[in-house]
Amino acid sequence: MRDHRPARTRRLRAAAAPVAALLALGLAACTGTDDEAAPTPSGTPSVSVTAVPSHGPLDAAQACAAMYLTGDAPLERRVGQAIVGVSGGLTDETASNAYDVDQDLAQLQGRVPEEFSAALDKVRVPFTQLRTAIDAGTQQDVQLDVASTTEGLKEYRALC
Template sequence: MVRPVITAPAGFRACGALVAVATLVLLAGCSPGGGADVGASAPPSGSASAAPSTKPDPDAPLDANQACAAMYVDNDKTLEERIGTALVGASDGLDGQAADQMHATAVELGRLETRVPEEFRGPIEKIRVPFLQLQESLDQAEGEQLELDVASTVEGLKEYRELC
């Protein structure tokens, strides 16, 4: 699905692989193993009273289970869902809200990339491609049409899921 963007600098568009991203997002809850392994490493409910006083270091390295939780479990809406939502929003028209969402997701992916084990970094680099393309285009104030490489995101999400 390719749609020109009305309010973006001269017509950004996302390629047809956007449908695949949406499919991956919808299937995220159906995949085996992603959330089940992570729950085993969660602290027991009896220690919940200590949790508010100590916050985990947001820059601390993550192990494989924590890297999977960061993509598929943490927060009300998973990172994988936010990635799909941001890309769909950008394809519908890059207004200020869509641009902010793309930027916030790019920043979150960048922070995650520095914290995950080495084997997760390649997939994250692929996931980030359209986010970085958009940022670079906005930074350069290009007025030409840009086709975001959403297929790279789909491939990166598949690779990330295989690691989990």
């Protein structure tokens, strides 16, 4: 059966499929399989959670809450969904979603304690790669470094 999608879409999907699999495995590893490492449905974190202010610097507990507990879909989950979405095919919707997640990560990065910055840099790598490729018109050939995101999320979680 012949694939009638444009060549650039086929190449992006072919390049992104292994990335999506790696991300799924990596994110699963981030959440762990034992009860102690996985977040509970009640959202009980290993640090006490305070409300996350909308402006100004965050302390460590607030930085953790901002990544794992706040919003309809926590930022960590949105990171994974955005990368998996892009791996399913770069559309206006998936690109817009990835851009929105990257903007939220950038805003968070400007507010977290210094020890969280390196982890967030790693989480943002594929989003920066995608944005750069779209700006250059080379999105059909982009190879996203999802391993960096996985490592960054592990480091961030360890700080929490």
